[in-house]
Amino acid sequence: MxxxxxxxxxxxxxxxxxxxxxxxxxxxxxxxxxxxxxxxxxxxxxxxxxxxxxxxxxxxxxxxxxxxxxxxxxxxxxxxxxxxxxxxxxxxxxxxxxxxxxxxxxxxxxxxxxxxxxxxxxxxxxxxxxxxxxxxxxxxxxxxxxxxxxxxxxxxxxxxxxxxxIEEYCSFSQGFFFANGNVNNGAGTFWTNGLTIGGITYTQTQGNIAWNTDRGRGGDQTMNGFFQLGAVRLSGVESEVAADAAIIDAYFTGLNVFSTLVTTTGNNAYSYFNLPATSNGVTKAQVIAAGGRIGTYVDANHCE
Missing domain, CATH: 2.60.40 (Immunoglobulin-like)
Structure with missing residues (x-):
């Protein structure tokens, strides 16, 4: 099907x-x-x-x-x-x-x-x-x-x-929702009400900024969990990876990623997210692992 x-x-x-x-x-x-x-x-x-x-x-x-x-x-x-x-x-x-x-x-x-x-x-x-x-x-x-x-x-x-x-579950990838091309690939249809992670709602524009920031010099694999949860949540298939989604959501509860944004100074200035080692009892390592498992699910169930 x-x-x-x-x-x-x-x-x-x-x-x-x-x-x-x-x-x-x-x-x-x-x-x-x-x-x-x-x-x-x-x-x-x-x-x-x-x-x-x-x-x-x-x-x-x-x-x-x-x-x-x-x-x-x-x-x-x-x-x-x-x-x-x-x-x-x-x-x-x-x-x-x-x-x-x-x-x-x-x-x-x-x-x-x-x-x-x-x-x-x-x-x-x-x-x-x-x-x-x-x-x-x-x-x-x-x-x-x-x-x-x-x-x-x-x-x-x-x-x-x-x-x-009626149909099997499938999920679009994090790149579909967050990478630069998402403003033209139809992803905006899924962003109508924004994306809420950890009780904080982000707009599509903020999602783009977060993606481009994390893909820079100061990238943090913890944000991969953020983007992977965003992908399945916006795709409407979060229930298929509920346990891992709960781990990531718990870490980011009350944590607006932009509140951790740091910008260096100098000629080669860059920005990065300075996320805490532990948040709400969940470690960055747990978030990274959960994001990896969600990524495996998305790879196996990717929407055409």
Whole structure:
């Protein structure tokens, strides 16, 4: 499959779900509900990265929802996971997400899968619009499993959910994003919101300056970690190298590289980044090693 970067385009394609009237009672004689009390409509952006679940009451006496669970294990080892979720909302506010289910709720998704996402602590409402944004696009899987917790009941439903990835991950190189030619090669499309590393946001122009400075006489291999993280982060594939990305991001947290910029004097004056040996408990050696591993990943998964 040809590797491409998935560009997130917001548009809606309507899909429908069917409910299975399967209810698990958690307490005899308590306030119960079943799957047929609710309608679930699903819409997906054309690139498959944004999934919207709209849940409404099918009957007037339907209970308020407590939580909603989506089985993500729909494509074997290539299934979406909790780590692939970029953000989520409930009725426009940040969602309370969890990759696990507590005891005593009446729901037991772990009986069939450990790969699921739970929208927890849903507030009372007339309807619920739950949005999941993934870091890549997924095909629709029409017979996925979900669970609705309302009252003392947890009801299982069959619905549409993310299936296999639409395209494989790939990453552009650090040179694509930072070298001089990036102003003309289309890289600017990825720089729209800047690049945030360690909580500091840099513009494309600053990225160019940083690259040209580090490629000069005072170059520091620690900055290679900075550029490699920038490459996968701007490419949208950071989750593929999450552990190494976290090492680099931790080192640069609160550290604006331009605050360390030093310029020598004299006829052969030059500038360089005077980065600390250790920052936030992470050493330069660790950053350099992490950057090297990310570079290996990029080499093996380079976008055409």
């Amino acid at each position: 040809k590797k491409i970067i998935v560009l997130f385009v917001m548009a809606i394609a309507s899909l429908s779900c069917s409910n299975e009237n399967q209810s698990v009672e958690s307490k005899a004689g308590a306030s119960t509900s079943n799957a047929g009390d609710y309608n679930i409509a699903v819409s997906v952006s054309p690139d498959g990265s944004q999934w919207t679940y709209t849940i409404t009451r099918a009957i007037a006496k339907a209970k308020n929802l407590s939580h909603f669970i989506i089985d993500l294990n729909n494509c074997g080892d290539n299934s979406a996971t909790f780590a692939n979720i970029v953000w989520a909302t409930v009725n426009g506010s940040p969602a309370d997400l969890s990759p696990s289910e507590g005891a005593g709720t009446g729901c037991n998704p772990q009986a069939s899968t450990n790969n699921f996402v739970k929208f927890d602590n849903l507030q009372a409402a007339n309807s619920w619009v739950l949005v999941l944004k993934f870091d890549r696009g997924y095909e629709t899987f029409a017979t996925a499993t979900g669970w609705i917790k309302a009252g003392s009941s947890c009801s299982q439903v069959t619905m549409v959910a993310p299936g296999c990835p």
